[in-house]
Amino acid sequence: MTLSRGPGRDLMLVTGGxxxxxxxxxxxxxxxxxxxxxxxxxEDGPKWRNIADxxxxxxxxxxxxxxxxxxxxxxxxxxxxxxxxxxxTERDGDKIVARNIRATLDLWAQCAAKGxxxxxxxSAATYGDGSEGFADADDDGTLARLAxxxxxxxxxxxxxxxxxxxxxxxxxCPPQYAGLRFFNVYGPGEAHKGDMRSVVHxxxxxxxxxxxxxxxxxxxxxxGDGGQLRDFIHVRDCVAVVQWLLENPQVSGIFNVxxxxxxxxxxxxxxxxxxxxxxxxxAYVDMPEHLRGAYQYFTxxxxxxxxxxxxxxxxxxxxxxxxxxVTGHLSGRNEATP
Numbered sequence: 557m558t559l560s561r562g563p564g565r566d567l568m569l570v571t572g573g574x575x576x577x578x579x580x581x582x583x584x585x586x587x588x589x590x591x592x593x594x595x596x597x598x599e600d601g602p603k604w605r606n607i608a609d610x611x612x613x614x615x616x617x618x619x620x621x622x623x624x625x626x627x628x629x630x631x632x633x634x635x636x637x638x639x640x641x642x643x644x645t646e647r648d649g650d651k652i653v654a655r656n657i658r659a660t661l662d663l664w665a666q667c668a669a670k671g672x673x674x675x676x677x678x679s680a681a682t683y684g685d686g687s688e689g690f691a692d693a694d695d696d697g698t699l700a701r702l703a704x705x706x707x708x709x710x711x712x713x714x715x716x717x718x719x720x721x722x723x724x725x726x727x728x729c730p731p732q733y734a735g736l737r738f739f740n741v742y743g744p745g746e747a748h749k750g751d752m753r754s755v756v757h758x759x760x761x762x763x764x765x766x767x768x769x770x771x772x773x774x775x776x777x778x779x780g781d782g783g784q785l786r787d788f789i790h791v792r793d794c795v796a797v798v799q800w801l802l803e804n805p806q807v808s809g810i811f812n813v814x815x816x817x818x819x820x821x822x823x824x825x826x827x828x829x830x831x832x833x834x835x836x837x838x839a840y841v842d843m844p845e846h847l848r849g850a851y852q853y854f855t856x857x858x859x860x861x862x863x864x865x866x867x868x869x870x871x872x873x874x875x876x877x878x879x880x881x882v883t884g885h886l887s888g889r890n891e892a893t894p
Contacts, residue, residue: 565633567613571595571621571663572639576746577677577738577794579606581636584795586610595621595639603748618659625666634673634732636798637663643752644681644708656711664719667730675801678716678735678810680787680855681709691858692737694720694810705850712737716810723808732805736797739814739857742877743791744885754788755824756878760886763828768837771821776853781840782822785854787814790877793869800867807865814857815871827875831882 568585572578573594586592591613598604598615607615616624618639625632640656660676667674683690684703691698699717704710716735723729742754759769773781797813822838829836843851872880 565631567591567593567628567631568633569593569595569625569635571618571635571637574598574603574607575638576749577741577791578638579745580743580791580795581638581798582607582612583610584799586612590633601748606745622662622666625670629666629670629672632672634675634802635663635667637674637676640677641708644706646708649707652707652711656708657714660715661718664730668728671731673732673802673805674730675734675736675798678737679709679712680737680739680814680857681706682713682716682737683855684709686852686854689858690812690856692810692812692861696720696724705852720810733808734801735810737810737812738794739787739789739812739855741789741791741794743881745791755821756828756881757886759825759828760882763834764832764887766834768839769825770839770841771825772843773840775843775848779853782825782838783820785818785820785856787816787818787855787857788824788874789814790872790881793871796869797862797867800869804866809861811862812857812859814859816857816859818854818856819874823874824878827878828882830875831879
């Protein structure tokens with residue numbers, strides 16, 4: 557695939573570009589011949605490893621993004637905005653507003669003013685408990701009915717509603733916009749995420765050692781222990797969607813990014829053991845009290861809208877994705893690189 561680009565627009569800015577999804581996007585764009593600038597805080601930790609192998613044009617701090625876009629906007633081919641507080645457990649509302657809402661809307665305004673495509677991270681957390689379903693309709697009525705369970709999900713829905721309000725009102729907008737509601741993403745580059753890592757990453761060490769792994773018991777009679785369902789998607793599929801959108805500037809909207817197939821956490825654990833060639837050993841522990849009232853028992857992306865827009869690539873199955881992640885990354889090599 558060769559990415560489209562306008563005359564002189566040889567740069568791509570990826571915010572959160574040293575993070576999990578962002579670093580995978582940055583690597584793919586660089587491999588396609590783009591000059592990539594990453595914006596992120598590396599801090600004192602392993603995050604730098606996510607970008608160590610990527611031939612980047614520059615790395616800038618998030619505080620410098622506004623001035624960078626003002627200065628280099630004429631050379632930018634677009635902005636992929638993955639930078640955010642992604643912890644569903646974050647309770648500092650002011651920090652959430654500053655980093656998830658204000659930073660996104662400021663970039664939205666700059667992209668509108670400079671005519672830059674804008675692809676940004678929304679989240680399946682906008683769907684709350686799922687009682688309103690998982691269809692990515694972006695009309696105001698549908699958006700207004702969603703009830704996220706935490707400040708993170710609220711911040712993502714806030715941005716979705718504000719952006720779609722601008723579109724409907726005919727206010728200045730980027731020439732292309734795409735808000736991506738990522739479901740449960742796993743894959744290389746997540747080692748720095750602490751408790752927000754995927755379950756694959758969390759249970760791999762114990763499974764590799766031949767020990768039992770632990771999953772939460774169910775506190776909902778409709779689901780068995782380990783039977784809680786999620787739409788697990790490999791990060792490479794998320795990257796492929798972003799690349800396709802950049803190749804199709806006529807496509808705009810809010811889109812789910814999942815496989816469209818819910819699988820259980822027990823299925824996920826069995827896939828890890830299978831990738832290691834071991835018999836599954838799974839123990840179940842009580843879910844912490846503070847999580848029980850804000851826990852999703854089922855998520856499954858409705859992928860009809862993205863498919864209708866023209867995206868036709870297949871999504872990686874859970875077993876294939878887990879096997880490639882475990883054997884190619886978690887077992888014996890730097891898991892940050894593809």
